[in-house]
Amino acid sequence: MFSQSLAPNTTQPAVYLRAPGADRGEELDHGLARASLRKIAVGEHAFLEGAPRSYIFKVESGALALYRSLGDGRRQVLGFGFDGDLIGLGARKCHLVGAQALKPTTLRCLPVPQLKQMINANPGLAARLYEAISEELADAQDRFFNVSQRRAIERVAFFLQKLSHRNEARGADPRVILLPMSRADIGDYLGLTLETVSRTLSELRAKGYICLKESRVVQLRNLNALNELVDSASDDVE
Amino acid sequence: MFSQSLAPNTTQPAVYLRAPGADRGEELDHGLARASLRKIAVGEHAFLEGAPRSYIFKVESGALALYRSLGDGRRQVLGFGFDGDLIGLGARKCHLVGAQALKPTTLRCLPVPQLKQMINANPGLAARLYEAISEELADAQDRFFNVSQRRAIERVAFFLQKLSHRNEARGADPRVILLPMSRADIGDYLGLTLETVSRTLSELRAKGYICLKESRVVQLRNLNALNELVDSASDDVE
DNA sequence: CGCTGAGTTGAAAAGATTCAAATTCAGTGG
DNA sequence: CCACTGAATTTGAATCTTTTCAACTCAGCG
Numbered sequence A, B: 001m002f003s004q005s006l007a008p009n010t011t012q013p014a015v016y017l018r019a020p021g022a023d024r025g026e027e028l029d030h031g032l033a034r035a036s037l038r039k040i041a042v043g044e045h046a047f048l049e050g051a052p053r054s055y056i057f058k059v060e061s062g063a064l065a066l067y068r069s070l071g072d073g074r075r076q077v078l079g080f081g082f083d084g085d086l087i088g089l090g091a092r093k094c095h096l097v098g099a100q101a102l103k104p105t106t107l108r109c110l111p112v113p114q115l116k117q118m119i120n121a122n123p124g125l126a127a128r129l130y131e132a133i134s135e136e137l138a139d140a141q142d143r144f145f146n147v148s149q150r151r152a153i154e155r156v157a158f159f160l161q162k163l164s165h166r167n168e169a170r171g172a173d174p175r176v177i178l179l180p181m182s183r184a185d186i187g188d189y190l191g192l193t194l195e196t197v198s199r200t201l202s203e204l205r206a207k208g209y210i211c212l213k214e215s216r217v218v219q220l221r222n223l224n225a226l227n228e229l230v231d232s233a234s235d236d237v238e
Numbered sequence C: 001c002g003c004t005g006a007g008t009t010g011a012a013a014a015g016a017t018t019c020a021a022a023t024t025c026a027g028t029g030g
Numbered sequence D: 001c002c003a004c005t006g007a008a009t010t011t012g013a014a015t016c017t018t019t020t021c022a023a024c025t026c027a028g029c030g
Helices: A002-006 A026-033 A112-121 A123-148 A152-169 A183-190 A194-206 A223-231 B002-006 B026-033 B112-121 B123-148 B152-169 B183-190 B194-206 B223-231
Strands: A036-040 A045-047 A055-069 A075-082 A098-111 A176-178 A210-212 A217-220 B036-040 B045-047 B055-069 B075-082 B098-111 B176-178 B210-212 B217-220
Touching: A026 A098, A026 A112, A026 A123, A036 A045, A045 A055, A055 A112, A075 A183, A075 B123, A098 A112, A112 A123, A123 A152, A123 B075, A123 B123, A152 A176, A152 A183, A152 A194, A152 A217, A152 A223, A183 A194, A194 A210, B026 B098, B026 B112, B026 B123, B036 B045, B036 B055, B045 B055, B055 B112, B075 B183, B098 B112, B112 B123, B123 B152, B152 B176, B152 B183, B152 B194, B152 B217, B152 B223, B183 B194, B194 B210
Parallel strands: none
Antiparallel strands: A036 A098, A045 A098, A055 A075, A055 A098, A176 A217, A210 A217, B036 B098, B045 B098, B055 B075, B055 B098, B176 B217, B210 B217
C-alpha cells in the first residue's frame, strides 16, 4: 500500500490494542495486574500528542478520547478508550495522539521497558501484539469507509451500532448507550459538525429509532432499522 | 479503542506492509527473492475478498487496487499496491480485501507457512512486522482525517502529495505522477464521486497547480500550493 | 438567581452528488 | 491504416446534504 511508504510526515500512531480476550494476552494481563494505578480527572491527559511513549495503559474505568490536533484548532478523534481497552501501544518512540479523559478515569500503567522485556522473554507475545494491531487496522479501515462515503445518518447509526455491540460483548444492555463524550467529540470522530450530529440524533428520534431522555443517554428502540442504515449501503430507509 | 472490540462483523484486515526499507526486512527480502513469480493481467486479482490467505505478495512491477466491496456494488478502495510494496499480510486466515491489478502486474509469492517458519526462526522479524503494521495503521489514521473532514480539493491534493512523496522516496521525479488508476478508483479511495475527482483536477489545473496533458499523467507545477492545501488544516506534530 | 457550557434548532450558503450530455481515448476489426 | 465501438473522462445543471452562523433552551453551579 503506497500510502504508508510515502507519508513523509506521517502521523505517529499510537497503536491501540484491544483488551485481551479470554484466551489472549495472558502475559499482558499478568504484567498489568501488577502495574501501578493512576487516576486522572476529566480533561486531563493520560498522554499528550508528541509525548514520549513511556508507558502503555489499560483503562480500568472511565473513558478517554484519542485524538490528533489539526493546525486550525480542529481535531480528529481517532477513537475512544473504554474500560478494558489498552491504549498507548505502538512502535514509535512518541505518541502522536493524545488521550484525554472524558470522565474520571483510572489507568494501569505498564512501563514500556517492562513491556519490551516481556516480549523478549516471550516471543509469542509479539505475535499477539501483531494480531491485535492488525485487528486495530481492520477496525480503522472499517471506520474509514463507514465515514468517508456515507451520509450523516448512516455514520451516526454506525457509531451507535458499535457502542451497542460493545455493550453486548460485555454483557451490558445493548439497547441503552451511555455517551461519555460530547456532540463535538462524536462529530470529530465521524467527520461531522456537532450541529449535524445533534440534528441527526433528533432525526433518528423523529423516526422512532432511538429515544433521547437525557442528551448523553440513548435508548435504541429499533435496532433493526439502525443496522439497516449501517449495512445497506444505499437503500434509503425512510 | 472501542471500535475494534465491538466490531462484530469487523472486516478482515489484510495487513499491508510497506516494502522493507534499507535496513529492514532483510529476512523477508531474502525469502522473497527465492519466491515464485506470478503475472496477472489488468482486472485480474492477486487475491479476492474472503479468499484464504495462502501467500503474501511483493509487487515487483505494476499496480493494484486494494478494496472492499459494499453491499450495493460500491466499493471502498483502501489503498494501492505499487512496485516494492508487500500486500496480503495479516493475522487472519482470510483476506477481507481484494487486490485487483490496475495494469499488468508481476508478483512474488511467498507461502504463508514459509513466512511463519521464517518468523519462528527469527523472532526479530515479528518485531519488524509489528513496526511495519503500526506504520500502516498510522497511515490509515492519516488518511482517515485527511478524508473525513476535508473538502474535495484538499483530499485530491493530499492524494497527489502522497504520490509525489512516494516518487521522491524512490528517486523518481516528484513532479510527474503517473496514475495507473481510474477517476473512479481515486474517488473510491478519497470518498468522492468520480465526477468530483475530475472536476477537482480541472480546478487544480485552472489554478495552475497542476498540468494534465493526458488524463493519467499529472504534472505538479506548484508543489507549495498543493502542500498548503494539505497542510492548511493539519499541522504535524513533528 | 444569573452564569456558563452543552445541546438543539432554524435559515442561508457552500459544497458534493446525481443525472445527463458531450468529448476523448484505446482497442478491434475491416 | 482507418473507422467503429465502448470505456473513461470532462463538463453542465439541478438537487440534495452538510456546514455555517445565529438564536434559543436547558441543566448544573457558583
